[in-house]
Amino acid sequence: MIDALEILVLVATGALAVFGVVLTILNRPPDRTMRLAVGAVEVLLVVQAAIAAVRVFSGTALPETQTFLIYLVVSVCVLPIATQFATAEPTRWGGTVIAVGAIATAVAVWRLQGLWLAGA
Template sequence: MIGALVVVVLVALVALAVYGVVLTVLNRPPDVWTKRAAGAVVALLLLQAAIGAVQVFSGTALPETSTFLIYLVVSVCVLPIATQFATAEPTRWGGAVVAVGAIATAVAVWRLQGLWVPGA
């Protein structure tokens, strides 16, 4: 895993969570910018997942490889599902749904970094 990419992903997820909370406080439903921001973060997550999967499948030994791969899949899937759920029926709480999805994804990315102990 690339440490700088993890930091960029975490910062983007926190920014998306703050944006979702701001939308909720302002009593606005998620808009097209919410989808675009979530899409940009998902692109970063896909890049991270591709790099992590390539490293694992090319021979990097991890103590908990299956757990790492499960977190990798979860980190990519949660945010698009939360965004779809938030925008399916636009209400003021859609921003909160996006914020919770971003926070859950940030926890998964943080856990991925903790599981990344090559050669242990």
């Protein structure tokens, strides 16, 4: 995986989590700005997943390839699901739902890097 892209994804998910908490503190439901922020982070995650998948399927040997691929899918799926839950019935807690999804995504990305380094 690309270290710079991983750091960018971790910073972006951290910023998204902070944004979600701020929205909750301000007593505002997630709005268009939040959906755009989630979309931007999701684009980074899809780019990272595509690069990693190409490298894995082109022969990079990992000790736990199946686990790596599961984490890869999870890292891409968590934020859209959290956003759907947060915006289905807009309340002040929607920002917290997205923040938790962003933290879970950051943990998945961090674990991906650990699995990748174990294969190096």
